[in-house]
Amino acid sequence: MALDVKISNMNLQDLNLIADNLETDFDDFWNYNVLKGELENGNSKYLVAKLDGKIVGFAGIIPIAEEADISNIVVHKDFRNMKIGFMLLKGLIDLACSLRLSAINLEVRNTNVYAIKLYEKYGFEVCGVRKKYYNNIDDAILMRKNLSFL
Numbered sequence: 001m002a003l004d005v006k007i008s009n010m011n012l013q014d015l016n017l018i019a020d021n022l023e024t025d026f027d028d029f030w031n032y033n034v035l036k037g038e039l040e041n042g043n044s045k046y047l048v049a050k051l052d053g054k055i056v057g058f059a060g061i062i063p064i065a066e067e068a069d070i071s072n073i074v075v076h077k078d079f080r081n082m083k084i085g086f087m088l089l090k091g092l093i094d095l096a097c098s099l100r101l102s103a104i105n106l107e108v109r110n111t112n113v114y115a116i117k118l119y120e121k122y123g124f125e126v127c128g129v130r131k132k133y134y135n136n137i138d139d140a141i142l143m144r145k146n147l148s149f150l
């Protein structure tokens with residue numbers, strides 16, 4: 001049965017609710033201050049996923065010119081593989097379409113198979129590779145999806 005997950009715009013209050021467990025339960029790549037800056041910069045757009053009022057994921061895009069870059073998409077470790085990432089990604093695509101952006105770009109570590117699978121499922125295609133981009137070891141895979149408003 002599908003989970004009753006609600007996707008909505010993310011604000012500072014949402015971030016404050018997960019401040020204490022952000023790096024342990026979500027992802028240590030993004031810390032509180034960086035995310036706070038993202039929410040306050042007036043350009044980035046963030047979504048939050050809530051299950052029974054509990055925050056179980058968040059994701060953001062940065063509109064740049066006519067396109068969007070996905071800055072992050074993160075699901076709480078206890079709630080992964082339940083299609084929440086899928087719902088957040090759909091939310092980001094809908095958001096980019098509503099802003100009349102023409103494409104979404106992202107980069108993902110080559111070892112992050114679940115994320116790559118998620119992006120491919122939503123029609124993202126590999127458009128480049130940055131060799132040894134992460135810690136001079138892992139490659140960054142560049143992916144892109146063109147958007148259509150028709």
Ligand SMILES: CC(C)(COP(=O)(O)OP(=O)(O)OC[C@H]1O[C@@H](n2cnc3c(N)ncnc32)[C@H](O)[C@@H]1OP(=O)(O)O)[C@@H](O)C(=O)NCCC(=O)NCCS
Nearest residue numbers: 027073074075080081082083084085086108114115117118
């Ligand atoms: C990547 C991430 C957002 C995916 O979120 P999620 O809610 O777990 O993903 P979904 O449930 O929507 O599943 C996406 C695909 O990955 C697969 N998958 C995800 N977790 C899996 C697991 N533990 N075992 C097997 N398959 C898994 C799913 O099966 C699904 O593919 P399918 O529909 O063909 O079966 C999540 O793993 C995460 O937060 N990772 C840490 C942060 C990160 O790396 N973000 C991406 C940065 S580019």
